[in-house]
Amino acid sequence: MPQAPAARLSRTRRTPSRLSRALGWAAALALALNVWWGLWLSPPAPSGNSAPPGVVEGQFVRMLYVHPAVATMCYVGFGICALGSIAWLWPRTRSPRWDRLAVAGAEVGAVFCAATLVTGSIWGRASWGVWWTWDARLTLTAILFALSLGYLALRRAVENPHSRSVLSSVVALLMALTVIVDHYATDWFVTLHQGETLFKPDPSVYGWQLATMIVSFVAFGLLGAWLIVHRYRLEELEERYGSLAFYSAVVARRSEGSSLQAGLGEPAGAVGFPRLEGGPSGAVPTRAVAGGEVPEAADIVEPAGLAGPAAGPAAGGNGQQRVGMP
Amino acid sequence: MVLSARLRKAVALAGRYPVLAGADLDLLPGEILVVRGPNGAGKTSLLRVLAGLLPLVAGEAEVLGLDPTADARALRPLVGLLGHHGGLYDDLTAEQNVRFAAKAARTGEESAKSALLRLGLGGRLAQAPAGKLSAGQRRRLALACLLAKRPALWLLDEPHAGLDAEHRALLDELLAEVAGAGSSVVMASHEEAATAELASRVVSMAGGTVRNGLLPPASTSGAASPPASASGAASPPASASRAASPLAGVEEVQVVA
């Protein structure tokens, strides 16, 4: 059920913050470390006849420092999306926070998924000589990517913010279930079918290689967290500007009939909206409503994510620009 | 005194646009309320809110004793909505459409048959696929589906559109009968002449708000009990209109004789 934009505060004005800056610098540092160790310090795997079969040879072992971390972050991102969706759907914990987290997780997960497919493909080319193979896990990752694209397309296709949250949470849940079932199924079937090409990391990773791999996990983890924080904030900002426009839109809507309402008009404040704190903003209608107070822009949090028509109709003083429903 | 419907400062959204921006309305049982207003004023949205199809984001509402936002599932079977689209299945015959509507509303086959006949769709027309009917006939078929449901609140969006004079009279007769039996009717209509005699009260809408939507407290307390007999004219509307006439700004009050 949609809620009206509540009064009160979000301090968010831009997406960076102390937390995200800290994360960002840490991520940059860790990535730099990863690159340095990965490309220079750690030794290449043994190649030639001494190499165990199925293991990446030579310089290509350096993929070890990118691919597993990226793949893990992909699953983490989608996991966050699924958990956020569940939290949103559960009536007790429903809050726009979870919905924002879900979309942030999904988008970041999708990016990492694409990276997983690319790095996995490169690695596959290196070890098996082909760009793609119908390995169970690769196929699953490809399906996962397609699912995430569908989720993101759905989010863009729905205008009503409440509907968008409901529909995308349901879809995220169904997709999570599908992925879990697929994952266990592929594990199950792979053990039954011998002769399936399986990607197994070299079990004898140690020393510098292990250390670098750990660094890579940390680095990409921080990078992912940084991206999610920014995406979350971005979503929050969009909703905030939407609710500012909501009040303007209501005033503009009422004033469509103001000529008829002359003499019987009520002050806009009497409609029951909270009196909003004043604040500097350009997106406020300046035309007077009969007997009414024009609400100032204010900081609003936990809105229903409503973005009314752009300040255009309100500021332009022409409420008829938007074709409303009769 | 029980009101059929009550809205206070109702705000509803379509996507991100406030189609209702603070609507106030009172509705008595047995009333035929006509809602006028220019295109885009919010008449259809008002009807959908009353039907429980459009949730409110602000304000209060009570329809037939239920909250249309929270108790929509319980409210919806009790109302009947005739929108711009008829909600018909083009490939089914008229009779099959009404039968489905009756079964879906659990009101039985008999109500389906009688609804068809009441709207003048018996005989050959009943066996025609809905897609082949003319616009006016489709309107009547949609009304028949509505009638088969026997709702306590009728919400009609431009019901006279597309009907010829004979069938308009049929519709008016039907609505008067229905209102006399205690159901309330809210009708959004552009047509002054067609609704002049029928309406017990007229309100207008503009900019997502309703003008004259509220009834003065005197009239709501004066109308003691919902009329149950079909014999008398609807007395609440009559007393409401009498009480409403001294109000400033009320343009016209129609009394159902």
Next chain:
Amino acid sequence: MWRDAALVAGKDLRIEGRAKVSLNQVGPFALVVLLLFGFAFDQDRPLLVQAAPGLFWVAVLFSGILAVQRSFSVESSDGAIDSLRLSRLEPAGIFLGKVAAVAAQLVVLEALLAVGVVVLFHSRLGGAGLLATSAALSTAGVAGAGVAYGALCIGLRARETLLPLLLAPVLAPVVLSATEAWRSALGLSSGDGWRWLALLGCFAAIYLAGGSVGFGALMEEA
């Protein structure tokens, strides 16, 4: 709930009986898809026999998407969704009714396609038990997921393109499992096909249960 499902299924099938869209349009489309596969493989006979189960199920997937779109366009063409919301029908019942109707149409299409596969790709049918059970479970899964996602898309702009985008990756595992089951039934692979049934059953259960529970919410937001 079951009474509502029967009512809605009956209504959908009656509409299909009158309009015959599945029979006249989706069926021929599916057959044309098979023909196209034949051309694409350059009529390479042994290859076609090997590939037949997969091609069959891909054709079923496409037909399923069309059938679901048809099922919902019937509702949205005249705003019948509002009437459904305003009725006393339980959403879960509406869901199951629609699933039953789509599944029934799919079964007929599958029979048609099976004949097509035998004729065009020179497959030999066998292992009827496995073929039939896996087909039944996959059909349930396809119909269940299809109707759930169809309800989701019904109110959206660009729904004709969004539905295939959402549905195809979701149904990919179903297609895969069904293909493997059929390949083993037809003797084209050495694995044990019955194990795939468990996976198919899983999907069918998830979508039928999830769809029933969630259909009310999905109908609301359309």
